[in-house]
Amino acid sequence: MLSFVVSRLLQAFAVMASVSFLCFVLFNFVGDPVNNMVGQEASQQDREEMRRALGLEDSVAVQFVRFAGNMATGNFGKSFRLARPVSALIVERMPATLELVAVAALLALAMGIPLGVLTALRRGTVDTGAVMTFSLAGVAMPTFVIGILLIYIFSVECKTWAPALGLPPGFCFPSFGRGETVKVGGWTSGLLTPSGLKAIVLPALTLSLFQMTLVLRLVRSQMLEVLRTDYIKFARARGLYDRSVHFRHALKNTLLPVITVIGIQVGGLVAFSIITETVFQWPGMGHLFIQSVQFADIPVMAAYLVMVSFIFVAINFMVDLLYVAIDPRLRVDRARVGTAGG
Amino acid sequence: MFMKKIAAASAAALLMFSAAEAKTLRWASQGDALTLDPHAQNEGPTGAMNQHIYDPLIQRNPKLEKVPNLALSWKPISADTWEFKLRPNVKFSDGSALTAEDVVFSYQRALQPTSDFRAYISSVKEVKAVDPLTVHIVTNGPNPILPDYTTSIYIMSKAWAEKNNVTKPQNYKDKEETFAVRNAMGTGPYMVKQRDPDVRTVLVKNPTFWGKDQFPGMPDEIVYTPIKEPATRVAALISGQVDFVLDAPLQDIARIKQTAGLKTVETAQVRSIFLGLDMGSPELKYSDVKGKNPFADKRVRQAMYRAIDVNAIKQKVMRNFSASAGLITSPGVHGYTPALDQRLKYDVAAAKKLMADAGYPNGFGVTLDCPNDRYNNDEQICQAVVGMLAQIGIKVDLQARSKTLHFPKLQKKDSSFYLLGWGVPTLDSHYVFTFLYQTSDAAKKVGGWNFTGYSNAKVDELSDGMLKEVDQAKRDKMVADAWAQVVADMPYLPLHHQLIVWAMKDGVDMPIFPNDSPNFKYARMK
Numbered sequence: 124m125l126s127f128v129v130s131r132l133l134q135a136f137a138v139m140a141s142v143s144f145l146c147f148v149l150f151n152f153v154g155d156p157v158n159n160m161v162g163q164e165a166s167q168q169d170r171e172e173m174r175r176a177l178g179l180e181d182s183v184a185v186q187f188v189r190f191a192g193n194m195a196t197g198n199f200g201k202s203f204r205l206a207r208p209v210s211a212l213i214v215e216r217m218p219a220t221l222e223l224v225a226v227a228a229l230l231a232l233a234m235g236i237p238l239g240v241l242t243a244l245r246r247g248t249v250d251t252g253a254v255m256t257f258s259l260a261g262v263a264m265p266t267f268v269i270g271i272l273l274i275y276i277f278s279v280e281c282k283t284w285a286p287a288l289g290l291p292p293g294f295c296f297p298s299f300g301r302g303e304t305v306k307v308g309g310w311t312s313g314l315l316t317p318s319g320l321k322a323i324v325l326p327a328l329t330l331s332l333f334q335m336t337l338v339l340r341l342v343r344s345q346m347l348e349v350l351r352t353d354y355i356k357f358a359r360a361r362g363l364y365d366r367s368v369h370f371r372h373a374l375k376n377t378l379l380p381v382i383t384v385i386g387i388q389v390g391g392l393v394a395f396s397i398i399t400e401t402v403f404q405w406p407g408m409g410h411l412f413i414q415s416v417q418f419a420d421i422p423v424m425a426a427y428l429v430m431v432s433f434i435f436v437a438i439n440f441m442v443d444l445l446y447v448a449i450d451p452r453l454r455v456d457r458a459r460v461g462t463a464g465g
Numbered sequence: 466m467f468m469k470k471i472a473a474a475s476a477a478a479l480l481m482f483s484a485a486e487a488k489t490l491r492w493a494s495q496g497d498a499l500t501l502d503p504h505a506q507n508e509g510p511t512g513a514m515n516q517h518i519y520d521p522l523i524q525r526n527p528k529l530e531k532v533p534n535l536a537l538s539w540k541p542i543s544a545d546t547w548e549f550k551l552r553p554n555v556k557f558s559d560g561s562a563l564t565a566e567d568v569v570f571s572y573q574r575a576l577q578p579t580s581d582f583r584a585y586i587s588s589v590k591e592v593k594a595v596d597p598l599t600v601h602i603v604t605n606g607p608n609p610i611l612p613d614y615t616t617s618i619y620i621m622s623k624a625w626a627e628k629n630n631v632t633k634p635q636n637y638k639d640k641e642e643t644f645a646v647r648n649a650m651g652t653g654p655y656m657v658k659q660r661d662p663d664v665r666t667v668l669v670k671n672p673t674f675w676g677k678d679q680f681p682g683m684p685d686e687i688v689y690t691p692i693k694e695p696a697t698r699v700a701a702l703i704s705g706q707v708d709f710v711l712d713a714p715l716q717d718i719a720r721i722k723q724t725a726g727l728k729t730v731e732t733a734q735v736r737s738i739f740l741g742l743d744m745g746s747p748e749l750k751y752s753d754v755k756g757k758n759p760f761a762d763k764r765v766r767q768a769m770y771r772a773i774d775v776n777a778i779k780q781k782v783m784r785n786f787s788a789s790a791g792l793i794t795s796p797g798v799h800g801y802t803p804a805l806d807q808r809l810k811y812d813v814a815a816a817k818k819l820m821a822d823a824g825y826p827n828g829f830g831v832t833l834d835c836p837n838d839r840y841n842n843d844e845q846i847c848q849a850v851v852g853m854l855a856q857i858g859i860k861v862d863l864q865a866r867s868k869t870l871h872f873p874k875l876q877k878k879d880s881s882f883y884l885l886g887w888g889v890p891t892l893d894s895h896y897v898f899t900f901l902y903q904t905s906d907a908a909k910k911v912g913g914w915n916f917t918g919y920s921n922a923k924v925d926e927l928s929d930g931m932l933k934e935v936d937q938a939k940r941d942k943m944v945a946d947a948w949a950q951v952v953a954d955m956p957y958l959p960l961h962h963q964l965i966v967w968a969m970k971d972g973v974d975m976p977i978f979p980n981d982s983p984n985f986k987y988a989r990m991k
Contacts, residue, residue: 154869158876162507164584164900166910167876198640205662206500206635207642271696278704298700299692300665404692406664414496414663414693417838419869 131443135436142432143194146425147187155179156203156419177203190425200422204415209426213408218310219301220400220407224392226314226327228385231334236381239342240374243350254339261336266395270329270402274298277325297322299404326403330396334388338381345377383442390438394431488990490684490973492983493698494711497663497691502645503619504574505634507581512617513711513982517668517687519619519651522549522568522600523612527976527987529735529797529892531612535563535620535652536600541935544607545590549615551598556673557622558656565594570623570632572602579634585614585891587910588932609935613891625650654683654986665690682989702727702968708990709969711983715784715841721968730977733788734965735795736888738840740833740850740958742766742881745918749881751832751862759829760881763955767809768819770958772857773850774811779961782845787961792948793887793897795962797979800894800944805952808959816857828858834883835863836871841963847884875916883916886963890980894944898928902951919956 157173174180178189193200199209242251261269281295302318304311313319349355350373358368397409404410408427415423498514499506516524522536536549555563572592575582588611591603604611626632631645647660654676655668668687690707692698695714702710703724713721713729721727742760743749749758759765775789791808794801820826835847844865851861861882866874874880889896904920905912911928927947934940965981974989 152870154867155873156869158869158872159508160506162581162584163914164507165581166584166913167907170876201640201642204499206502206505206646207662208640211642274697274700278706279700282704295704297706298704299697299706300690402694402697404690404694404697406661410693411663417867417869 127447128444131440135440138436139429139432140191143191143425143429144187146428147183147190150419150421150424151183153416153421153424154419156421159418160203194429199426202415202420202423204418204420204423209422212411212423213426213430214309215311216406216408216411218312219405220393220396220409222312222314223323223326223330223396223399223405223407224389226323227331227392227396228334228389230327230331231338232385234331235335235338236342236374236378239339239377240346240369242339243343243346244369246347258336258339261332262340264332266329266333266398267402269332270326270399273325273329274402296325298325301406326399326405329402330392330399333395334385334392337388338385341381341384342377345380346373349373349376383445386438386442386445390431390435393434488684489686489688490709490985490988490990491688491690491707492709492711492985493690493692493701493707495691495693495695495698497666497689500635500646501649501657501660502631502635502643503621503649503651504571504577504580504582505645507585507617509982513984514666514689515619515649516653516982516984517655517986518649518653518657519621520653521617521619522551522615524984525616525892525978525980527978527984529979531616535568536615539612539615541607541609542601544935545604547602547604547608547611548595549600549602551600552675553598555652555675557625557652558650558671558673559622559625560673561622561624563620563622563652564597565600566597567623568592568600568620569594570626571620572618574621574626574632574634575618577633579636581634582618584910585617586611607933607935609933609937609940610891610893610895613893617890620652622650654680655687658686663691676986680986683986684988684990687985699968702970705970708973709967709975709983711967711981713966713968715786715966718784718786718966718968726971727968728971729966729968730975731786731964731966732977732979733796734888734963734981735797735892735979736840736886736963737790737793737795738787738843738846738884738886738960738963739790739793740769740960741883741885741917742769742956742958743878743916743918744956745920746881749831750879751881753830754825759823759825759831762823764819764823765825766955766958768816768823768857769854769859770816770955771809771812771819772816772859773853773958773960775808775960776811777853778846778849782842782849783961783964786841786964786966788964790959790961792952793901793957793959794889794894795979798889798892798894798897800941800948802945802948805948813856820857825858828860830860830862831882832862832864832880834871834874834880835865836868836884837865839868839871840884840886843884843886846960850884875914878916880916885914887914888980894948895928895931898924898931898947898951902947902956903928915956917956919954921950921954924950924954 157170161169161173178186201208202212238254242254245251277296278298285294300322301313302322303316304313304319305315313323355368355373358372396407397413399405400407400410401413411423412427496510498511499508500511501515503515503519520535522534523531524534526532535552535555537552538550540548542548551565557563569592572589575586576589588604588608589602590605593601595601602611629644631643635643635646649657652675654671654674656671658669659665659667666689670685692701698710699713699717701707718729722729744760746758748756749760779785779787779789789808790806792801792806820828833847835844837844847863847865851863854861875883887897887901899911900914902915902919903911903925905915924947927943931940931943934943967977969975972991976987978984
């Protein structure tokens with residue numbers, strides 16, 4: 124087990140190092156931040172001086188070594204765009220992204236699992252057909268289209284249809300921002316105010332739709348498989364209630380793969396949130412990243428990408444460990460491979 | 466019954482009271498101010514934000530005329546000295562009084578190496594406080610347009626800057642954020658209540674503002690939210706979540722106009738869009754013509770000029786939000802003349818003949834460099850140009866890039882043919898000549914944006930002369946001569962002047978500023 128952990132850690136480190144180096148090479152293609160940092164009247168000398176002062180004249184290798192050294196000592200540098208320390212910026216934006224991701228993941232599970240079970244149980248009915256068609260749309264539609272569509276229906280056009288349906292005037296949802304936030308320690312939360320809760324609905328729905336349909340389809344196919352197994356037939360033969368058969372025996376056995384997939388997808392949610400955050404002007408890390416790309420704000424981009432790769436690597440590492448812990452077969456295989464190899 | 470009436474009346478009074486009180490203007494645009502430091506960033510949104518907190522000596526009104534702000538009057542008192550008389554009884558929002566010392570300090574701060582406004586006042590030799598309400602600015606030689614440049618230099622409190630250790634504009638080499646990045650204290654109409662960069666900025670009325678009587682109807686509170694995504698920005702306006710949008714996309718203007726309760730105002734912007742041609746190199750870097758430079762031949766440049774149908778671009782690409790241009794400067798700039806702003810007629814047959822005369826009857830190939838995120842519909846303009854030039858045999862390879870790549874490429878003089886736009890913050894033609902037309906010379910700091918290789922000794926001399934000539938009539942003649950010369954020489958192909966459109970609720974009364982920088986002390990809310 125220990126050698127497995129050590130080898131995985133080394134792999135994770137290698138992945139992090141190569142990701143950050145690749146990012147650095149890519150930064151050469153996002154362009155020159157200096158133009159955005161000085162007015163158009165600045166002379167050529169001013170620009171060159173600035174470029175030298177920022178170390179942009181050095182070779183990629185030198186810049187990378189300097190960057191890696193700074194990272195190791197916890198110095199992420201200062202944003203070219205906002206003239207503020209990158210670490211402060213990321214810490215400020217992180218709560219917004221994590222709250223959005225958490226609500227989206229909860230929505231995906233809360234909607235996906237029951238719908239998956241129901242569509243498996245009610246095979247061939249019209250409502251199942253409708254849900255499955257809808258889930259296809261969720262898988263196929265790009266996030267920004269979903270976002271714009273939701274804004275159009277629940278924020279813009281809502282002003283016309285909501286009163287017609289007799290809904291209160293405050294029913295419509297805001298199309299941008301986080302609403303009012305409350306500071307709890309170092310964490311700014313939008314989940315504690317009515318306007319903040321209202322503001323998270325549309326972005327969280329947008330972000331969760333893809334995951335929701337994924338969970339729905341996964342649960343449904345697992346459920347269909349489990350329902351065919353002998354122990355379900357046996358349970359029925361014992362005369363158990365349907366509800367008990369479906370939810371106590373069948374659903375439990377479908378959840379293991381679902382939880383695994385969701386664990387991995389949370390990393391994906393952080394990455395996917397870039398688009399959702401941009402559409403809804405959600406002040407999270409993804410939005411910060413997009414603005415940094417447009418400005419060629421290299422310190423922020425570098426820190427963000429390294430952080431996201433860290434999240435991915437960490438989640439994968441934990442999932443690997445969990446697999447080994449949960450599934451005895453893996454341990455046996457590994458042991459066998461280990462003895463065979465050495 | 467009586468009690469009920471009283472209750473109703475007081476409720477109504479309360480409503481009216483709160484309606485009169487809550488004059489909050491919520492507005493949105495694409496990008497937030499980069500910093501609140503008034504001398505650190507010479508950039509549009511930054512200036513638009515800071516003008517609400519800080520005051521300059523002289524300010525531009527909505528017609529872009531110079532009007533007294535912290536200076537009540539100004540006049541030259543000798544060949545190289547301007548005298549500014551300050552407005553008496555002006556107080557900073559912390560209650561301290563403004564004196565000439567603060568003006569001297571602010572100009573010295575704006576002249577620091579880390580200031581982004583040095584170029585505007587590079588001719589300033591010395592700034593002196595003669596008495597608490599008189600400032601003398603001494604320049605290296607005469608500078609007739611110094612008052613125009615003072616409109617961009619904001620005045621800070623010396624005591625506040627010293628107390629908070631911000632006597633110099635921010636420096637990117639420092640690791641820490643300086644106090645002035647998110648905090649500000651000035652004499653302007655508003656104070657910062659909340660500053661959350663990229664998220665939300667709230668300004669409230671400055672109780673000590675000197676112009677309270679001059680701008681009695683200004684909103685009590687300004688809430689600014691940057692909204693990056695154009696569709697979301699328009700949605701926010703239509704759904705009533707903001708009152709004012711600075712930069713609605715041109716394709717959505719019709720939709721906004723149709724919406725009840727919303728209106729738009731438009732005006733010509735001080736920014737012209739044009740194409741630049743490398744006419745100076747012996748051979749074009751990005752062309753299939755070898756051994757010579759087709760752009761060096763004026764007939765070729767003229768042929769390209771005449772093959773471009775700007776009206777088609779205006780109708781199809783710009784949705785009529787542009788005005789055809791013959792000059793690379795817009796109405797409102799000193800030295801602009803409508804007569805010279807006429808384009809050569811669009812005439813493909815004449816263009817073809819010019820190409821044949823120049824020895825290129827079958828045209829040639831060249832690469833056009835174009836930004837795709839800087840000007841209104843910039844990439845689509847270039848696409849239209851590609852099709853139009855194909856009519857006279859010029860095969861254009863279009864390379865559209867982000868501004869972070871486009872401008873550095875131009876500055877390395879690594880382009881044969883490019884699209885560029887030019888605004889004139891000083892509103893004087895000299896700004897255009899010195900950056901776009903003078904022979905590029907890094908040591909003299911002129912021609913910094915002249916990537917064409919164009920060099921005309923007469924234009925250089927006239928442009929240098931404009932900087933120093935104090936006799937207005939003589940100077941105007943120099944400006945006119947220089948314009949006539951560059952229009953004849955044709956190093957650039959002018960396309961159009963941009964129009965700007967501001968969208969707002971019917972209840973907002975706001976004059977439009979042709980420099981696209983809204984100053985909300987001029988706003989009224991019904």
